[in-house]
Amino acid sequence: MFNQFSRWQKILIPVISVILGLIVGAIVMLVSGYNPIEGYTALLSGSLGEGFYIGETVRQITPYIFAGLAVAFAFRTGLFNIGVEGQLLVGWVASVWVGLAFDLPKVIHLPMAILAGAVAGALWAFIPGLLKAKLRVHEVIVTIMMNYIALHLCNYLVRYVISDEQNTTDRVPESASLKSPFFETLTEFSTMHYGIFLALAAAIIYFVVLEKTTTGFELRSVGFNQHASEYAGMNVNRNIILSMVISGAFAGLGGAMEGLGTFGYGFIHGAFSGVGFDGIAVALLGGNVASGIILAAALFGILKQGALIMPLQSGVPTELVEIVIAIIIFFVASSYIIAYLLQRLRKGAK
Amino acid sequence: MDVLTAFEILVKSMLFASAPLIFTALGGVFSERSGVVNIGLEGLMVIGAFAAVVFNITFASALGGATPWVALLIAMIIGGLFSLLHAVASVSFRADQVVSGVAINFLALGLGVYLIKDWYGAGQTPKIPVPFYYERIPLLYDIPIIGPILFNNYLTSYLAIFVAIIAWFVLFKTPFGLRLRSVGEHPMAADTMGINVFKMRYIAVVLSGVFGGLGGGVYAQTITQDFSAGTITGQGFIALAAVIFGKWHPLGAMGAALFFGLAQSLAIIGSSFPLLADVPNWILLSAPYILTILALAGFIGRADAPKANGQPYIKGSR
Known part of the structure; x- marks a missing residue:
């Protein structure tokens, strides 16, 4: 866009959007009688202040990267997922299901459970793609x-x-779990798990597929101009479906991270x-590019995780962060x- | 359970579950007919529910029996004001209308719950002191058999059906409605004919806020009777589905909302009906969404959106 x-x-x-969002957040805090500096300090210390909080923040960033990649991949082909x-x-749910249904060595079981998540997400996105x-x-x-x-x-x-007939499933066995005892001891027993590596790997795959392959070129080309792509001999319909399927696979992987890592089980939502x-x-x-998505996911992870500590340390309700995020999106x-105003500013300076 | 009791339960729960959907869907019809996609219906319902509940709690002792009605008015005003954000972003700032709608949903929920926590010290308000009650309509109630079924409901349910008919009249029988629709089909042609595209779209989006707020207010004061993050969970999106399933027509949207209300009530009480006991309840819960997809795909009549729906109008561009 x-x-x-x-x-x-x-x-x-x-x-600029992030700064404006934070300013509006500060104004909201001021008007409702809180100290915005205390509020944002609490937010920062609650997300990066201690090893435990850093672990939780990284854990929160993981699904955000996947979700961001999923939305962005479809965006690049001109689709809004x-x-x-x-x-x-x-x-x-698919990853947890596979995790519980089989009894296999970890080298096979874990990849299989993760893959199940990707396939389920891809299938779910295939329907809108096909339509x-x-x-x-x-x-x-x-x-x-x-x-x-x-x-x-x-x-x-x-x-x-x-x-x-329970509200939660059993925990997935160790052989299908992303849990990391190493990270857990490193971060004072947070729920941080190995998923962050997969998320970063996914971001690299996203970059390579879109920017370095013929398929990626076709997908982007369809996003720029369907008619020109069709005229150039590309199969627009195939690319639309493919884009949705890959997007859904990223999303499904994000779900697998929650199912096999963060929670280790499924529950009724x-x-x-x-x-x-x-x-x-x-x-x-993140501007729909891999590096931007990682940065944006990190920002949202920090905001979301820090928000949980805000009520305890500064009295500011957690939902302040929802307001900030909404303003940023606006x-x-x-x-x-904004571009228009920037141009005016620039001309004014000359 | 005999047939008559079953029928009575069904009709009543359909009427009360669908009233908020009808109001909100009408809002969606106005907005989308003018060419502005409104994914933010959910958020507009949230803000309406919030406003109505807070007003009801605060002014119940002063206003007594009139409280819920005045609260609805307040919900409409707040909803209309709130939707100005969507109007400014999507009409004046040429923002992606879907994205702006998503932001509306975030903001409404965030702001509502933030203020509730700030004012009441908890994530949930107390129960409202004066909710809506079932009312018997004089004379009509005395008709044997159908009287107690059809004429002993929330007054808001009748109001919803009445307003839908008015909305149909306004959209299809008045110059204002013609202008509003023309702006959604071909804004440039409308502009050439001297219709102010921006003004019409602003009016339409604010109307969607007014109706969305009304829908949320009705929902909160009949069904949940308090406000929390879990008050409105997807009703706005069901209303959006009703807009599409009803083919962007006020009466169609009303019919769809009634039908979706029926599906929702079946999902809750369906197990007591012998025929439906074997249907897994996720299918009943998902029925509105599945049917909408089928309708869009052309399996249940063709649903075509207004031509310029979702496109910002930029003066002078072809």
Whole structure:
């Protein structure tokens, strides 16, 4: 969505958006009678202040990277995948299911469980991709609807299929677990797990596939101009489906990280975890490039994790961070007006 | 359970579950007919529920029986004001309308829960003192058999159906409605004819906020009777589904909302019906969403969006 902007604008707009978001957050704190400096200090110490908090923050960043990559991958092909939330859920449940159903050595079991998450997410995204490619049905609506179908289906599976009418499944055995005793002792027993390596690897794969392969070129080309791509002999429909499937696979992997790492089990969700929706913000803020997504995911991980400590240390309710994130999304989305103002400023200076 | 009791439970729960959906879906129809996609319906319901609940708790002792009605008015005003954000971003700032809608959802929930925690010291408000109650309609209630079923419900349910008919009249039988629709189909043509595209879109988006707020207010004051992060969980998206399933038509959206309300109530009480006891309840819970996808795919009649839906209008561009 930044195609029409110059390079420096592409970097400046997200940075300005974040600053504006934090300023609005400070104003909200001031108006409701809190000290914004205390609030943000608490946020920082709650996310980076101690080994335990750093571990928790890294753990929070992991699914954000996957969700951001998922949204961004579809974006680059001109598709808006709001269904990351649902794809993440089915990936979560599928990975836990495989983790519980088999008894295998870890070298086979863990990759298999992770792969199950990716496949489930990919399948869930395949449906909107197919409908878009074959019937020109708008993917935004279909993916939103698929989110809720996933929520209800997964809750049903957890309750009646994977567990014996319980609200949670059993824990996945050690052979399918991403848990890391090494990181746990390193970070004073946080829930940090090996998933962060997979997330970083996924970001590299994202970069290589999109920027260095013919497939990636075709996908991006379809995103720029479908008609020109078609005229150049590319199969637009195939690329639309492929883009959704890969996007869904990233999302499903994010779910597997939660299922096999953070929690180690599946449970009944009353509402969405929100990671998938935050992924939209991560992708937008990261400018849909791998390095930007990692940075944006880190920012959101810090905000989300730090927010949990804010009520204890400064009295500020956790939801302040939701407000800040919403404002950041508003400003990134309204990048046209920021770019316009930047240009005016520049002209004024001359 | 005999047939009549079953029928009574079904009709009543359908009417009360669908009223908030009808209001919100009507908001969606106005916004999308003018060419502005509104994913933020969920957030608008959240802010409406928040406003209605807080007002109800604060002013119940002063206003007495009129409280929930005044609270609905407040919810409409707050919803309308809140939707201005979406209007400014998507009409004036040319933001991606889907992204702006997502931001609305985040902001509404964040702001609502933040303020609740700040004001009440907990993530959940107390129960509202004066909720809506079932009301008997004089005379009509005395009709044998159907009277007690159809004319002993929340007044808001009748209001929803009545407002849907008015919305249909406004959209399809008045010059204002024609202008609003033309702006959503072909903004440039409308602009050439002297219609102020920006103004029409602003009005439409604010109307969606007013209706979304009303829907949220009705939901909170009939069904949950308090406000927390879990008050509105997906009702806004069901309303969005109703907009599409109803083919962007006020009466269609009303029908779809009634049907989705029925599906929701079946999911809750379905197990007491012999025929439905064997259907896994996730299918009933997901029915609105599955049907909407099928409708979009053309399996249940073709659903075509307004032509310029989702595109910002930039003066002078072709």
